[in-house]
Amino acid sequence: MRGKSGLICAILALALMAGASVQAAEPIKVGAILSVTGPASFLGAPEAKTLEMLVEEQNKKGGFLGRKIELIVKDSGASAEKAFSFAKQLIEEEKVFAILGPSTSGESMKIKSVAEEGKTLLLSCAAAEVIVNPVAMYVFKTPQSDKDAVIKIFQQMKKMKISRIGVLSSNTGFGNAGKAQIEKLAPAYGILILANEVYDKAASDLTAEVTKIKAANVEAILNWSIEPAQAIAIKNARQIGLKVPIFQSHGFGNIKYVEAAGPAAEGVIFPAGRLLIVDVLPKSHPQKAVLNKYKKDYESRFKEEVSTFGGHAYDAFMILAKAIENTNSTDKELIRSAIEQLQGFVGTGGIFYFSPSDHNGLNIDAFEMLTVRKGKFVPLAK
Amino acid sequence: MNSDLFFQYVVAGITYGTIYAVVAIGFNIIYNATGIINFAQGEFVMLGGMIAVTLSRFLPLPVAILGAVAVTTIIGAVIDILFIRWLRGPSVLRMIIITIGVSILVREVALHVWGESVRALPYFTGTSVTSIKMGNVYISPQVLWVVGVSAIAVVALSAFFHYTMLGRQMRACAANRDAARLCGISAKNMVTLSFMLSAGIGAIGGAVVCPITYVQYDSGTPLAIKGFTVAILGGLGNSAAAVGAGMILGILESFSIWVLPAAYKEVISISLLLLILFIRPSGIFGSAEAARLKEF
Numbered sequence: 001m002r003g004k005s006g007l008i009c010a011i012l013a014l015a016l017m018a019g020a021s022v023q024a025a026e027p028i029k030v031g032a033i034l035s036v037t038g039p040a041s042f043l044g045a046p047e048a049k050t051l052e053m054l055v056e057e058q059n060k061k062g063g064f065l066g067r068k069i070e071l072i073v074k075d076s077g078a079s080a081e082k083a084f085s086f087a088k089q090l091i092e093e094e095k096v097f098a099i100l101g102p103s104t105s106g107e108s109m110k111i112k113s114v115a116e117e118g119k120t121l122l123l124s125c126a127a128a129e130v131i132v133n134p135v136a137m138y139v140f141k142t143p144q145s146d147k148d149a150v151i152k153i154f155q156q157m158k159k160m161k162i163s164r165i166g167v168l169s170s171n172t173g174f175g176n177a178g179k180a181q182i183e184k185l186a187p188a189y190g191i192l193i194l195a196n197e198v199y200d201k202a203a204s205d206l207t208a209e210v211t212k213i214k215a216a217n218v219e220a221i222l223n224w225s226i227e228p229a230q231a232i233a234i235k236n237a238r239q240i241g242l243k244v245p246i247f248q249s250h251g252f253g254n255i256k257y258v259e260a261a262g263p264a265a266e267g268v269i270f271p272a273g274r275l276l277i278v279d280v281l282p283k284s285h286p287q288k289a290v291l292n293k294y295k296k297d298y299e300s301r302f303k304e305e306v307s308t309f310g311g312h313a314y315d316a317f318m319i320l321a322k323a324i325e326n327t328n329s330t331d332k333e334l335i336r337s338a339i340e341q342l343q344g345f346v347g348t349g350g351i352f353y354f355s356p357s358d359h360n361g362l363n364i365d366a367f368e369m370l371t372v373r374k375g376k377f378v379p380l381a382k
Numbered sequence: 383m384n385s386d387l388f389f390q391y392v393v394a395g396i397t398y399g400t401i402y403a404v405v406a407i408g409f410n411i412i413y414n415a416t417g418i419i420n421f422a423q424g425e426f427v428m429l430g431g432m433i434a435v436t437l438s439r440f441l442p443l444p445v446a447i448l449g450a451v452a453v454t455t456i457i458g459a460v461i462d463i464l465f466i467r468w469l470r471g472p473s474v475l476r477m478i479i480i481t482i483g484v485s486i487l488v489r490e491v492a493l494h495v496w497g498e499s500v501r502a503l504p505y506f507t508g509t510s511v512t513s514i515k516m517g518n519v520y521i522s523p524q525v526l527w528v529v530g531v532s533a534i535a536v537v538a539l540s541a542f543f544h545y546t547m548l549g550r551q552m553r554a555c556a557a558n559r560d561a562a563r564l565c566g567i568s569a570k571n572m573v574t575l576s577f578m579l580s581a582g583i584g585a586i587g588g589a590v591v592c593p594i595t596y597v598q599y600d601s602g603t604p605l606a607i608k609g610f611t612v613a614i615l616g617g618l619g620n621s622a623a624a625v626g627a628g629m630i631l632g633i634l635e636s637f638s639i640w641v642l643p644a645a646y647k648e649v650i651s652i653s654l655l656l657l658i659l660f661i662r663p664s665g666i667f668g669s670a671e672a673a674r675l676k677e678f
Contacts, residue, residue, distance in 0.1 A: 036498075198644055198645040200647065208395070211391060228601075238510070239520055240513070241520050256500050256501075261510055262504070262505070263511045
């Protein structure tokens with residue numbers, strides 16, 4: 001018996017020594033909560049792939065300040081409850097340095113306070129304005145705001161002399177937040193909402209909804225969703241002979257939807273970051289180089305077309321990398337204030353100017369109005 | 383409301399209704415042979431669409447669809463052989479739980495094979511913007527395809543179950559498994575056959591509705607819920623009733639949008655389902671007496 005306990009002591013001592021020697025090159029843990037599967041998988045899947053690619057690349061260059069990066073991806077399946085427990089786990093058990101994601105607005109709102117209490121950096125990949133307004137010390141986000149998207153669309157409508165519109169939105173965090181912004185901002189731009197319909201995110205056909213909008217005699221349709229239903233809506237509208245212009249949110253920035261909707265997608269107008277039109281962007285544009293590199297790296301590695309959503313994860317990771325590089329430290333507090341001081345950082349979503357009161361750093365200029373011509377995204381003629 | 387608008391809502395309702403009915407028919411086949419609800423039915427629909435989309439890259443459309451139906455039918459058989467067939471006198475509840483497990487499994491496999499992106503088959507006739515104009519009412523040709531295919535499926539199934547030996551054997555198994563076995567019918571083979579048949583029908587449905595609804599690894603589940611509702615509404619086991627019930631539900635949903643905000647569409651179908659379960663558990667077209675004799 002004594003021999004046995006002696007042996008255990010020796011093993012323990014060995015383990016301790018091993019632990020101590022590992023400490024020197026201990027990797028730096030970065031967590032990511034993304035909807036890799038589930039209804040928002042078209043956001044989370046490219047985001048996860050992007051991070052995997054970036055971490056590998058950074059590790060080849062020696063990681064962060066000579067420490068390897070260990071990326072821990074948690075698949076939330078777009079469930080806010082799962083995101084919540086993963087956030088707790090990442091902060092309390094894994095003691096991660098920062099969390100990238102979540103992919104959706106609903107999840108981001110759910111874990112905003114968890115990150116704040118745990119004093120852990122959260123770089124959200126979701127769009128809703130409420131994530132960073134009011135500002136939380138540790139919470140940042142990289143996508144452009146839904147508010148700016150709505151303003152951009154309304155400006156375009158004014159240009160086209162459209163004032164009577166029908167609004168469609170899906171019953172998700174993204175759809176609800178967008179609908180609220182549309183209703184709030186419409187009066188300021190002299191826009192009348194004559195029909196305002198919410199549909200289920202899993203809707204398989206929307207003929208009745210667009211019929212109702214047709215009956216309201218509108219001059220344009222504005223649809224706000226990120227699900228396949230947004231491609232179904234435009235198809236059904238054209239099928240029942242509705243010929244008015246159709247506007248979509250920045251959630252339309254995935255070429256798969258254009259492919260799925262076929263000719264019905266032609267002429268759809270929507271605001272988006274410049275990733276989708278990098279090929280036609282003038283060489284002098286400050287974002288050209290960054291966008292080109294990301295597009296080329298992603299497409300050659302994963303053999304699928306790049307989408308703006310993966311770009312949000314790209315920006316989140318690069319902002320973190322830039323802040324670490326600038327401060328030459330891995331102290332959370334220093335990094336946090338370094339991000340707040342980032343000025344003119346060129347990302348895929350736009351050019352970021354952070355401040356203690358602005359944790360998104362993008363303004364309306366991050367958006368470009370795009371349209372679909374011959375199955376491709378092109379800039380809308382001014 | 384003018385008459386144009388009225389008929390446009392009717393067309394929308396028919397579109398919804400036939401999509402639901404096509405899924406409901408698959409539920410009914412397995413129910414008829416085994417007395418269970420196969421909760422993986424939506425996955426058969428998804429597989430039909432997905433495989434057809436994949437095959438249509440190298441094959442002409444009709445061949446791709448036939449190929450998809452064949453592959454899905456084989457998958458149906460494999461599922462039965464792997465998960466159901468070897469069970470000794472399984473309880474209804476156990477089989478239902480197994481089908482739920484299978485549905486999750488199929489979804490995960492589909493996610494790994496095809497990824498999360500949305501796909502669609504091209505419209506069989508015309509394009510996504512083509513519509514047939516009757517007065518001021520528009521109808522997509524694809525809707526006519528769905529209606530036609532469901533009609534053929536119902537007629538063919540009914541002929542199969544009533545006039546062929548195999549169909550009669552399947553019905554005998556459903557009515558009384560022990561008696562059927564005493565007559566020399568292999569109950570296990572009939573169950574396998576019913577899984578193949580419903581997988582095949584699901585796949586045909588999946589391929590025909592795919593241009594309208596699109597297909598994604600998890601698009602089977604919401605369709606299955608609607609199909610299940612319609613199967614119950616019509617009376618479990620009766621395919622013609624499923625088509626009728628599908629139309630009723632589809633048109634109700636469509637007109638509900640005219641009066642109520644669109645968000646209440648799902649409320650209508652679920653309330654209707656509850657109402658039927660309380661008042662006529664045998665379904666709108668089902669017989670109460672026959673229902674009393676069923677195990678489930």
